[in-house]
Amino acid sequence: MLASWLALAAPQAVEALDYATDPVSGYALGGNDPVAYFIDRKPRRGQQKYELRWGDTVWMFVNEGNRAAFEKAPRIYAPHLTGCDPTALAGGFVTIGNPAIFALHDGHLLLFHSEINRFLFLADPQTLLDTARDAAVRLGCAW
Secondary structure (H helix, E strand, C coil), rough: HHHHHHHHHHCCCCCCCCCHHHHHHHEEEHHEEEHHHHHCCCCCCCCCCCEEEEEEEEEEEEEEHHHHHHCCCCHHCHHHHHHHHHHHHCCCCCCEEEEEEEECCEEEEEEEHHHHHHHHHHHHHHHHHHHHHHHHHHHHHHH
16 A cells, blocks of 8 residues: 555656755755754754865855854765655655655655655655665665
8 A cells, every 4th residue: 555655646757966955046955954853843944155166066054053054064964865855766766855845764864755755755754765875876865
């Protein structure tokens, strides 16, 4: 039954983009501060004066402290699976997550394409994450 839901919840395959980078602004996470997800438990728009380039991507932060924390340990704060939706990956699709639809699981920031994908993930996170990690390498959503 879960497999049928995954097929319905996963949109068509798209080309992977790193870290949910906004195609217009060029900012990772659409300009949201990756550290804020962990501190504030919600997305917060960063400021251009606290930009940092990492992973061929420009990241924005709400303050110098968050920027410094990210600079010291970027893989801790950057979206896991480079921002690809883990539920879609588990179903065999590459779909970039929406920075507004997220979950923090096992110390990782995960982005989802839709609320239903987030719901399906939270119903069985470890199984879906294991399957998603296996698919991520094959589908281009791994570091």
